[in-house]
Amino acid sequence: MTEPIKQSEKVAVITGAGQGIGKAIAFHLAADGYTIVIADIREEVARATAAELEKQGFRAGVVRTDVTDPDSCENMIKGAVDQFGRVDTMVNSAGISKPGPSLDVLPADWQRMLNIQLNGTFYCCQSAGRQMVKQGWGGAIVNITSVTAQAAFPQRASYCTAKAGVDMLTKVLAIEWAQYKIRVNAVGPSHTETEMTKTLVAQGLYDVETVSKRIPMGRMASVDDIANGVSFLCSEKAGFITGQALYVDGGYLAYGYF
Numbered sequence: 702m703t704e705p706i707k708q709s710e711k712v713a714v715i716t717g718a719g720q721g722i723g724k725a726i727a728f729h730l731a732a733d734g735y736t737i738v739i740a741d742i743r744e745e746v747a748r749a750t751a752a753e754l755e756k757q758g759f760r761a762g763v764v765r766t767d768v769t770d771p772d773s774c775e776n777m778i779k780g781a782v783d784q785f786g787r788v789d790t791m792v793n794s795a796g797i798s799k800p801g802p803s804l805d806v807l808p809a810d811w812q813r814m815l816n817i818q819l820n821g822t823f824y825c826c827q828s829a830g831r832q833m834v835k836q837g838w839g840g841a842i843v844n845i846t847s848v849t850a851q852a853a854f855p856q857r858a859s860y861c862t863a864k865a866g867v868d869m870l871t872k873v874l875a876i877e878w879a880q881y882k883i884r885v886n887a888v889g890p891s892h893t894e895t896e897m898t899k900t901l902v903a904q905g906l907y908d909v910e911t912v913s914k915r916i917p918m919g920r921m922a923s924v925d926d927i928a929n930g931v932s933f934l935c936s937e938k939a940g941f942i943t944g945q946a947l948y949v950d951g952g953y954l955a956y957g958y959f
């Protein structure tokens with residue numbers, strides 16, 4: 702099937718878009734011409750982001766979504782289609798962070814991390830993929846991973862494991878769904894200024910100056926740095942790119958000296 706309408710009417714569903722990286726992605730994709738569906742577990746925050754988008758003249762909707770629940774992820778895609786008729790792009794940015802010594806991590810905390818970061822990403826990819834296959838003209842999926850998919854961080858066993866899993870999930874879906882013209886890629890941020898990192902700083906779990914020194918470009922990422930990578934991978938410019946992880950990290954992973 703050929704795509705029936707123009708780029709400006711494409712629809713992007715973004716999880717975790719109530720705040721942080723997901724919210725910045727919403728604004729960048731809106732500027733690229735997408736109608737945006739904010740899918741966040743916190744409905745009031747999602748509604749506030751959608752209202753901000755609409756105030757700036759963009760088209761936006763909200764579907765409250767808990768990515769750990771496969772039915773909720775199906776409902777997210779159904780809600781997007783009911784409101785706007787189609788889904789062209791799915792970005793998985795919902796996430797949490799809960800560092801702690803591996804000797805003490807509780808099974809419930811381990812499972813919650815994997816449920817949100819890894820299982821949730823799979824459920825959303827699956828629901829979006831089914832819709833894209835049904836539509837017949839393909840699509841783009843971008844999963845937000847992390848430099849921790851490649852580099853081990855202490856006290857983050859579940860987080861690193863989940864993100865490494867998302868990197869591999871991205872590759873598997875890419876090769877399975879290439880036949881449907883669905884491209885699946887990942888963007889892996891290094892430390893980025895968001896509520897998530899502000900909380901870690903407040904808990905004394907890391908220090909911005911020390912982190913910035915470890916990054917060759919000398920600073921943490923902004924949410925716009927990350928959203929630019931997502932915007933590129935969703936665009937036609939990335940039309941032959943699939944199964945890749947683009948690390949937006951100021952040189953963090955390349956650095957191997959002292």
Ligand SMILES: NC(=O)c1ccc[n+]([C@@H]2O[C@H](COP(=O)([O-])OP(=O)(O)OC[C@H]3O[C@@H](n4cnc5c(N)ncnc54)[C@H](O)[C@@H]3O)[C@@H](O)[C@H]2O)c1
Pocket residue numbers: 716717718719720721722723740741742743746766767768769793794795796797817821845846847848889890891892893894895896897898
């Ligand atoms: N901030 C960083 O330094 C950094 C670095 C690398 C990767 N990441 C990843 O980027 C993504 C976004 O992180 P952020 O810093 O913007 O975080 P954030 O805490 O600012 O925002 C995360 C959003 O996800 C939502 N969310 C949480 N659980 C959910 C669920 N079960 N269902 C639906 N939504 C849910 C929250 O309500 C929130 O709006 C995460 O996957 C995170 O792991 C962040």
